[in-house]
Amino acid sequence: MPISPDVRTNTSLYLVRHGETDYNRRGIVQGGGIDSSLNETGRRQARQLAERFRSVSFDAVYASTMQRARQTADILAEPHEPIRRAHLEELQEMSWGIYEGAGPSSDRDAELGEIKAEWRQGIFDRTVEGGESILDVRERVIAAMDRVMAEDAGQTVLVVTHGRYLRVLLASVLDEYSLDQMHQLDHSNTCVNRLVHTGDRFEARLLNCTAHLNADSNPDPTPNPATNDT
Numbered sequence: 001m002p003i004s005p006d007v008r009t010n011t012s013l014y015l016v017r018h019g020e021t022d023y024n025r026r027g028i029v030q031g032g033g034i035d036s037s038l039n040e041t042g043r044r045q046a047r048q049l050a051e052r053f054r055s056v057s058f059d060a061v062y063a064s065t066m067q068r069a070r071q072t073a074d075i076l077a078e079p080h081e082p083i084r085r086a087h088l089e090e091l092q093e094m095s096w097g098i099y100e101g102a103g104p105s106s107d108r109d110a111e112l113g114e115i116k117a118e119w120r121q122g123i124f125d126r127t128v129e130g131g132e133s134i135l136d137v138r139e140r141v142i143a144a145m146d147r148v149m150a151e152d153a154g155q156t157v158l159v160v161t162h163g164r165y166l167r168v169l170l171a172s173v174l175d176e177y178s179l180d181q182m183h184q185l186d187h188s189n190t191c192v193n194r195l196v197h198t199g200d201r202f203e204a205r206l207l208n209c210t211a212h213l214n215a216d217s218n219p220d221p222t223p224n225p226a227t228n229d230t
Helices: 022-026 039-054 067-080 106-120 134-150 163-175 178-182
Strands: 011-017 060-064 084-088 156-160 190-197 201-209
Touching: 011 163, 039 067, 060 067, 060 134, 067 084, 067 156, 106 178, 134 156, 134 163, 134 178, 156 163, 163 178, 163 190, 163 201
Parallel strands: 011 156, 060 084, 060 156
Antiparallel strands: 011 190, 190 201
């Protein structure tokens, strides 16, 4: 993925998914049109991650403008105040159009399954009715990453965003993945993905790590399976 500045110093990105919402718990599609808030589990997850991050020296915190991401970012930023913050619309979750607010059903699951099968075949311009295509999301990913890399080259940055968005982002910037493989990138609530940008490429140091949710765990374990999301 093209990055505007010619960055030669290390830039460390901590890419985090927001904490759990009641929609996550109930398997309801959220997307960019439902501005849900964290539930108590989600707030607890964020507090656990904040404790894990207490010793990390962040230079900036970016978050989606959506409530669940902003609430997560606020909890994570608290131990690091004062710290520079920014809320970006480009970090919002993919718009799922007519599926937003839809709970589990055989029809919904079959239709979403067909769309995801097309993505695995490389059909990325397929637009969800009333929503976005994967290429639309990727365009926002590039805009957001260009801004972060332009403003925070050589820094350590925390970015709080959403599940499908993370899949598109990681599959766009990591050489070992492509968009037709984004289904391989799991994304649990408050998972940590740590990328380091050196020279002209990103390297993954952690993917979907949720060690902070386990009472007695190594901070850098093998990633766990994803929780429910689209």
